[in-house]
Amino acid sequence: MTMFCPDEEKLSAWVERNLAGVDEETVSVHLAACDDCRRAATLAFLTAGESPASLESDGERRILLAVQGALAEPSECVPEDLLAAWLQDGLEPGDRVRVTEHLSSCDDCRHAAALTRLSTSEPVSALGADQEARALDLVLRTASREAFFSFWRVAAASIVVAIAASYVSVHWTAPAVVRSDPVALTNDGDRTAVGNFSPSTPTKTPTPAGKTADAPRVDPGPEKSGPSAVDSPPMPPLPAPPSRFQPVPVFEWEGIPAPASGRLSFGDTLRPQGTASVNVEGRALVVLDEGTEARIGYAADASAFAVEVGPGRVFIDTAGAAQNWEIRRGDRSVTLRGFRGRAAAETDPSGLRVLILRGSAEVGADRVEANRIVEVRANSEVKLEDGSEACRPRAQRYDAIRPRTLLVFRGTAGSTSTEGPWRFVSPSRWAETLEDGARIVPGITDSVRWVAVALDEPLPYASDMVLRATCGGSGSKLCVWADGWYREIARKATTSAAAVEEWPLRGLRKEMVDMVAGEPLRKLMIGVIQEGGQPRTLEVDKLEIRRVLD
Amino acid sequence: MIGAGVLLGVLLVGFQDPATPGPTDTEAEAAVEAFKAAIGRPEATEDDRVLAIRTLGQTVHPLTFAVIAPLMTERTATAAIRITAALVLADFRAVEETAAALMKAYRDPTNANLAMRAVRIRILQTLGALEAVSAAGVINAAILDRDPWIARAAARAAGKTRHISSIDPLIRRLSLLESKEGNRPVSGEDPVPDPTKGKSDPRPKGGEKYGDEGEKRTERHVVQASVQDALVSITRQRQSCAENWAKWWAQARRDFKVPK
Numbered sequence A: 001m002t003m004f005c006p007d008e009e010k011l012s013a014w015v016e017r018n019l020a021g022v023d024e025e026t027v028s029v030h031l032a033a034c035d036d037c038r039r040a041a042t043l044a045f046l047t048a049g050e051s052p053a054s055l056e057s058d059g060e061r062r063i064l065l066a067v068q069g070a071l072a073e074p075s076e077c078v079p080e081d082l083l084a085a086w087l088q089d090g091l092e093p094g095d096r097v098r099v100t101e102h103l104s105s106c107d108d109c110r111h112a113a114a115l116t117r118l119s120t121s122e123p124v125s126a127l128g129a130d131q132e133a134r135a136l137d138l139v140l141r142t143a144s145r146e147a148f149f150s151f152w153r154v155a156a157a158s159i160v161v162a163i164a165a166s167y168v169s170v171h172w173t174a175p176a177v178v179r180s181d182p183v184a185l186t187n188d189g190d191r192t193a194v195g196n197f198s199p200s201t202p203t204k205t206p207t208p209a210g211k212t213a214d215a216p217r218v219d220p221g222p223e224k225s226g227p228s229a230v231d232s233p234p235m236p237p238l239p240a241p242p243s244r245f246q247p248v249p250v251f252e253w254e255g256i257p258a259p260a261s262g263r264l265s266f267g268d269t270l271r272p273q274g275t276a277s278v279n280v281e282g283r284a285l286v287v288l289d290e291g292t293e294a295r296i297g298y299a300a301d302a303s304a305f306a307v308e309v310g311p312g313r314v315f316i317d318t319a320g321a322a323q324n325w326e327i328r329r330g331d332r333s334v335t336l337r338g339f340r341g342r343a344a345a346e347t348d349p350s351g352l353r354v355l356i357l358r359g360s361a362e363v364g365a366d367r368v369e370a371n372r373i374v375e376v377r378a379n380s381e382v383k384l385e386d387g388s389e390a391c392r393p394r395a396q397r398y399d400a401i402r403p404r405t406l407l408v409f410r411g412t413a414g415s416t417s418t419e420g421p422w423r424f425v426s427p428s429r430w431a432e433t434l435e436d437g438a439r440i441v442p443g444i445t446d447s448v449r450w451v452a453v454a455l456d457e458p459l460p461y462a463s464d465m466v467l468r469a470t471c472g473g474s475g476s477k478l479c480v481w482a483d484g485w486y487r488e489i490a491r492k493a494t495t496s497a498a499a500v501e502e503w504p505l506r507g508l509r510k511e512m513v514d515m516v517a518g519e520p521l522r523k524l525m526i527g528v529i530q531e532g533g534q535p536r537t538l539e540v541d542k543l544e545i546r547r548v549l550d
Numbered sequence B: 001m002i003g004a005g006v007l008l009g010v011l012l013v014g015f016q017d018p019a020t021p022g023p024t025d026t027e028a029e030a031a032v033e034a035f036k037a038a039i040g041r042p043e044a045t046e047d048d049r050v051l052a053i054r055t056l057g058q059t060v061h062p063l064t065f066a067v068i069a070p071l072m073t074e075r076t077a078t079a080a081i082r083i084t085a086a087l088v089l090a091d092f093r094a095v096e097e098t099a100a101a102l103m104k105a106y107r108d109p110t111n112a113n114l115a116m117r118a119v120r121i122r123i124l125q126t127l128g129a130l131e132a133v134s135a136a137g138v139i140n141a142a143i144l145d146r147d148p149w150i151a152r153a154a155a156r157a158a159g160k161t162r163h164i165s166s167i168d169p170l171i172r173r174l175s176l177l178e179s180k181e182g183n184r185p186v187s188g189e190d191p192v193p194d195p196t197k198g199k200s201d202p203r204p205k206g207g208e209k210y211g212d213e214g215e216k217r218t219e220r221h222v223v224q225a226s227v228q229d230a231l232v233s234i235t236r237q238r239q240s241c242a243e244n245w246a247k248w249w250a251q252a253r254r255d256f257k258v259p260k
Helices: A008-015 A021-033 A035-047 A052-056 A057-070 A080-087 A091-104 A106-123 A129-142 A148-172 A175-180 A182-192 A386-399 B002-015 B025-040 B047-057 B062-072 B080-090 B099-109 B114-127 B133-143 B148-161 B164-178 B219-237 B242-256
Strands: A247-255 A275-281 A282-288 A292-300 A304-309 A310-317 A323-329 A330-347 A349-361 A364-370 A372-376 A382-386 A403-410 A449-462 A465-472 A477-482 A486-490 A497-503 A520-529 A539-548
Touching: A008 A021, A008 A175, A057 B002, A080 B242, A091 A403, A106 A364, A106 B133, A247 A292, A247 A403, A282 A292, A304 A310, A304 A330, A310 A323, A310 A386, A323 A349, A330 A372, A330 A386, A349 A386, A364 A520, A372 A386, A386 B047, A403 A449, A465 A520, A520 A539, B025 B047, B047 B062, B047 B080, B062 B080, B062 B099, B080 B099, B099 B114, B099 B133, B133 B148, B133 B164, B148 B164, B148 B219, B164 B242
Parallel strands: A304 A323
Antiparallel strands: A247 A275, A275 A282, A282 A310, A292 A304, A310 A330, A323 A330, A330 A349, A349 A364, A349 A372, A372 A382, A403 A539, A449 A520, A465 A497, A465 A539, A477 A486, A477 A520
């Protein structure tokens, strides 16, 4: 901590913007680093008895940002999205039991649930002043001052964030506001940065040496590889996120901190030190070039994945599938419909442009093929241009930094997973004889013992899939089986020690007919063939299915 | 009076619940257009094409059938494309020409080589799934095919179509399987070379064993159970061997009707 904590009076003054320039800056810097003071500032706001009408002032926005930062701290409480799903009966039985159990022992979450129910039946943004005041009173009445430090997390999230986010979505995304005061935005942006990769990063985003947390961000940008951004002035950071986006499950990531509970919400600004990649639901790759800021979410109303590109360049790779992608930059956005291929989305102070590197997409009424550029204007009108010269270096750059594989399933044999992106049941990590084992692989005359993994949701087969498994045991001849499709394989490891083996799923057959793309896989098994009746063992630990991208 | 009766009949017919309507011509045309766009993309992979056929196959209509059926014999179509086309046609029972198209594709010279064995097997499976009685001739011939995997698929198809004419070839095949011919080794090799491996000779090798030292896999292993199952399925009888089947069939043939 760079300074002693400010007293309550000073915090209150900061909330109300009554501090002079130097003090304002000092407290802001301190709040960026001090969890306790952010809590106190939140408390000061909540107990000030300010009417919700005053939410229009900048002070509340800063509180919102402070709360968002404070929410970075890990909590054992139920995440808001789970709580909301619990209220709407939208949870799997396992998750539902877990949330119910937690609610039975956590006053804070019960209060939050009650408030959420209130706000669900009467959307917070639609509450009248009296109703909002009642909601606020409810918070204050139901939580003692002593309890507030634990209660504030949920209550503040439920009340302040909900109200303020609604407000932000309506008022604070106006382009004029965004552009009229870039310095203030930069400051606010960096306040947002306090643990802004919030769910999982208890520490704040590292600040480059020689910079204060509140100093205007010097954007390293994509200059190294982005010819269009050379000599560009610094870009403003990302504006506050609109509230229409849902979190997206993330199967794998590199170059960014681990997302909490395996999800990224649109409020999480990604600011990798170098390049970064995010595997979105095992369906697409989002790759951030150096010096790029971005956010990822899902816009349910548009049935589209969404990516907000801050300064820099984001690559999107749909891994062969047709998808909708909404690409945004503050005041402008474009939606690629039926996009199948690879694209680079770039920003510079003058705008946003999307380069189609491979495949095609529909933009409005136009079909945009590879090597075309979509220039997005402030009113979200688009202009299409030829751009093979510009696309080629981007495609090369993407090829240099992209992941080579796309994780689509991960599990552990001998365990059961009822939550997270992959739900499965695996009775044992050791190969066992199955009751109907003789009929499973009619072509194999020796008996086979199996390690099985039953998936909760079917996985559509693609011919570029490979199965990776950590295998041990004395068996050398194995059989991979998936819903009746199978192939014999030989273990590469020569000893019984555990080693990672990798086998393409291509060539799995049933009745000598090869499996073709799109076949739903519900159960996977690895069998060890008891050659010549000799007992052979097989132990499987980790299992992964990946697609090898060309 | 008669006029009133006719009117009442017309009204009754008019008010009956219509059968579940299939896709309209417009919907089928749209599906075909989407298919053409997907399959025609220069960067489309084999998986993309397979998925496009699967998607098109969800619209069961003579128009989509007319696009899918030729894919089974299209000169440039890979085994996976042909297999997928045959696979999706299993849902085209409502289109009259489906069985005929499958039979034509089965006999097509482009599907005759060993590398396309899987296509022929898939066609037989689809004929079985459609319970295509009109395909009994093709199925019966396939039951006696030299390739045990074809014979196995044909026997299974015969068990589903349950045509009386299949009993003779099934008993004949069973008899061969119980003779020393049934000891012929069967190749476990993939007839379609695995692209992840080097070139491999798909032809069965004399005296090939299963694995390095495992038990030999013979035609009997591969085909016999399927033939027995098919005979039971058609006749609802159980006999222990080909000889007993033949004796029973000699007596029952004259008045035999395939039981429901």
